[in-house]
Amino acid sequence: MVKLAEWMGKGIFRKHGIPTPVGVVVRSAEEAEAATRTGRVPLPCVVKAQVLAGGRGKGGAVQFANTPAEAALATRSILALEFKGEKVREVLLEQKVSILREFYLSFALDRSLRMPILMASAQGGVEVESVPEEAILRIPIHPFVGLAGYERRQVIRLFGLSGPAAKSLDDLLDRAWGVFQSEDAELVEINPLGLVGSGVIALDAKVVIEDDAAFRHPEYSEVRDDRTPLEEIAREKGIAFVQLDGNIGVIANGAGLTMATLDVLAEFGGRPGVFLDLGGTDDPGKVTEAFLLMAKAMPRAVFLNIFGGVTRCDTVATGLVEAMKQVPASERFPLVARIRGNNEAEGVAILKSAGVTSLSDLKESVQATVRAAEVPVEAPRGTVA
């Protein structure tokens, strides 16, 4: 998920001809003062924290300014915020526009239908989850013919628009659909969409680009996301790595197996701290890297659960043994291993030669891991280094 900040999303909107308020992104109070003083952003203006989390209105992350001095002040106070755990680095200053009504619009994927879906509601400016189902219009869009005119008319009717406002919405819908398609988006959300005079305008922009399509969009390669620093490193190395609240790390191969292993751990009282899916690999080096990464997350215990398919047991064992040599003393962790499947015998032998015993029963392995996390004094059998 490449989640774009509001100001970037609005930049894409403008590129596609979707109206947005006049605005400038700034990174300091001085810039804010200058932007408003020179008229690049007409006053009065809105000052908005550029964070990915929603609900900014309630957390002081959106303020208003009538003078350049006020704009500077608001920017400074917002830049000092940490909003839902996220440091504010950028602030968007936008001309305040006079809004007659607010609507909700989004394009996303309907997985069951295998079609994009347009969702619209005449109740905008609130979280769509809080809108009753029956007040939301859902229009599946067949990818071969796109968003048809008769479908756009359904939205126009829902919003009760006519004349130039209807025409403006019709045009915006077509363009927003264009954004969803041509930018390989998984979400394009405009909430609120404002009725301003006789036209509609995007007052917010939430655009999420699909990770897998990143190769077609090098322009987003620098986008900061809401990953932790370790998750970011893992992503670069092509390892699926998710940090959770607990203290036990799980290294497995395959998303389903990794999740299932975490579930069993949780069921037996363990607290999952890291989800690490090796994926399919036959490179012991990648396995070593995965272990070194896991060590950085400082787990109290790690459970290695491998079913050898594409990823063979001996590859994992070899990579693990190498990691055992490289992990610094301060980052060592107790390890429980269970490896089965392709080249199981070879893998088990390699582990054994390094002093690690592979258990075969899942329940027993999990219980051993939970115990290891609870008793951090001395490392149990099967420990890294």
Place this chain on the structure above:
Amino acid sequence: MVKLAEWMGKGIFRKHGIPTPVGVVVRSAEEAEAATRTGRVPLPCVVKAQVLAGGRGKGGAVQFANTPAEAALATRSILALEFKGEKVREVLLEQKVSILREFYLSFALDRSLRMPILMASAQGGVEVESVPEEAILRIPIHPFVGLAGYERRQVIRLFGLSGPAAKSLDDLLDRAWGVFQSEDAELVEINPLGLVGSGVIALDAKVVIEDDAAFRHPEYSEVRDDRTPLEEIAREKGIAFVQLDGNIGVIANGAGLTMATLDVLAEFGGRPGVFLDLGGTDDPGKVTEAFLLMAKAMPRAVFLNIFGGVTRCDTVATGLVEAMKQVPASERFPLVARIRGNNEAEGVAILKSAGVTSLSDLKESVQATVRAAEVPVEAPRGTVA
């Protein structure tokens, strides 16, 4: 059919990123001299008449120049040409490129498959009709998925290209398909496509935009086509009007009926001179305009053959009577009429009151028309004015 001149086609190619030689279109020898002297067109250069007909190479419509003076001379001589009946108004000067091989490429419509079709041949630079069928690769393109990479590879293989040349062709194919789609073309032909160094380049461009899609392409509204002046006027009035070699005009409603009427005329020794299809109309004024237009073509006789459907018989009769008042004496022609179908009785009565008798038998009507055209001394019964 909006047939674009070579230089306009190449302009579209450049807009879509398809390589073409450096070139400039000129309308005088002076312009040609200046363009080559200033280096806007590097020398040596090719000087090409911008006409719509093919086979320019053999008719002196393509020449070469090594100096600005030669470029001016060649341009002057080409501007003096009338090529296959078409006055040369524009000349394209292009840098001469060193061509290793020439290929043929086109995108058109396969009516039976209801799909666009890519045609390719390794024998370029000649009329594709002269290439044996088995040497032409035909690839239907499904409009919902476009020209696939594996299909482009078939063309690359046919041309025997590899490395950068293959990559260049792959890219060009994709872009030419983009031209066909986004410009609503009915034909995009590159003949020859040249292999130059390690890339391919469009040495000619034949782009035909579909008439019915003209409303999406106002940029081509000024394009001169190979219609006669009367055909041009007819087009503006929304009348299907085609000038042929003979001297008898046929006014009918519906393309099939008009063609069939011309066929019967020809079968009985008449020479069809004008095809005029009123189409579906209920405006007598349009009928009047059609007759006035027919008069301008100076036919020796006219046969009006109407089967009233959307176009009612009384509408046609009313329009005809009005035309009888407006046609200048110098343009009057003998008329035979046959009107049947919706509101037949009313139509026949209106004609009768104006002194025109409607015949009912097609064969008899045609024979009367042919006789009228042969005997221009006195107008027969049923004459305009």
Place this chain on the structure above:
Amino acid sequence: MSVLVDADTRVVVQGITGHQGTVHTRQMKLFGTRVVAGTTPGKGGTEVEGVPVYDSVREAVGATGANASCIFVPAPFARDAYLEAVDAGIRTSVIVTEHIPFHDMLSMYHYGLSRGSRIIGPNCPGIASPGKAKVGIIPNVVFRPGRVGVISRSGTLTYEIVSGIKEHGLGQSTCVGLGGDPVIGTSFVDALPWFEKDSDTDVIVLVGEIGGTAEEDAAQAIRSQVTKPVVAYVAGRSAPPGKRMGHAGAIIARGKGTAESKVAALRAAGATVATFPYEIPELVATQLKALEHR
């Protein structure tokens, strides 16, 4: 039985409040067609010729059970109208509108195909089964129930020929006008098997014209799939190459699409080909007589 439409066909007229929509709604009703609904965005709740008007096809289908549509909306909006019909569950659409860009028709045709919906047209007179239903604009006066099936790329030429059949004392089972555009939803190849299967049809009249290879394709289909006698006619023998003869599809281009080629293919496939349109009724009568004596 009949072809594609019958007494159970329930028609929604898309663009009913326009002039053509209104005129032909009246004519279809006079023919006996069950015109159950019309649509025009923004005109929902009104009535035209006693037919209720809805804002959308989905509403019209929901309220009236319409299963076929007749489209009169202007060319720039025709694609949209057809997509709306398909998505609302309409299985047969007659598109009367002319001048629809063929690139639009390509996506309409293939979308319909993938969703099990059939287009007749565009730029066509439509389909009619005398005594049952008419969807389109063929003048009512030319019809009389009978056993001759007519498939044509033409409009008025069809009326002329169908009328001739009636005047000759014969009648039609179903008559379908396919339209003369480069891309049409239903071709001879699609329609011939319907008439072959139709128990009400004894003889098939095929009216072609220059341009494309639809008649050559038809000849192939006649050879392999049609056992009933076929009487054919091809318009445009006197047309010169390179000129569009009124219909966007009627053009001899690059040596393809000549009348000679079509007539030869049809003859070779066993069809009786008329030189003049007025010969058709007599040729049909001869075929019918031959069938009686079999």
Place this chain on the structure above:
Amino acid sequence: MSVLVDADTRVVVQGITGHQGTVHTRQMKLFGTRVVAGTTPGKGGTEVEGVPVYDSVREAVGATGANASCIFVPAPFARDAYLEAVDAGIRTSVIVTEHIPFHDMLSMYHYGLSRGSRIIGPNCPGIASPGKAKVGIIPNVVFRPGRVGVISRSGTLTYEIVSGIKEHGLGQSTCVGLGGDPVIGTSFVDALPWFEKDSDTDVIVLVGEIGGTAEEDAAQAIRSQVTKPVVAYVAGRSAPPGKRMGHAGAIIARGKGTAESKVAALRAAGATVATFPYEIPELVATQLKALEHR
């Protein structure tokens, strides 16, 4: 009978000369699959693991009669590879490739649908019927012929479970891994009726995970179309909202896609839902025993 593949399945491996393509061609052959051809553009005329390599799928199909394909080509070219397979007449394609953009999958899925072709995957382990054929990458060692059908959104978790079934002394009829991407060619809803109809399957094991509503949709299908006993398991009960758990599709977003919702829906539809994956074989054995005593 079996589901989707059988002893007559003739497989072409697309991307056979790549490392994965070669390794799994060997494994498929060891399984007993008729791997008749491979393709890699520019490598036509060579051989991999005794299998002839062609430049294009059309050539491969022409020469070998291949009717299924297994796709290993890299994500940016996967769409193209599938279109090539469809156009060459392949009816079933297992796409092993991961990280295919879902916008690409949308057009692949709908194109296949319109042409009568079926995708398993992408990012999936494929399909196998022990003793008959395997198309994909599931390790051969986990299988043993039997009467348990397995449908799973997972890869290695499936191996774990299928292996458990074998170790418990039971065996599988067909096992299909659907893949964990947001857009997959074959869903539970598509696959359940195949197993319901399959005379070799007595009990169905369904392995789901968090994200989307595939399991809720499956519950609907079980209720309305499945009479055979279903044993289910859903991975991801401990996963927090908003995090993608390895699979692109495994994410609880906007309150949708939780394990609780899926387990509840499956239970309500009559499925037996396991809490731990290692419970599944015993639950299956119980169902089989119950069937015997019926």
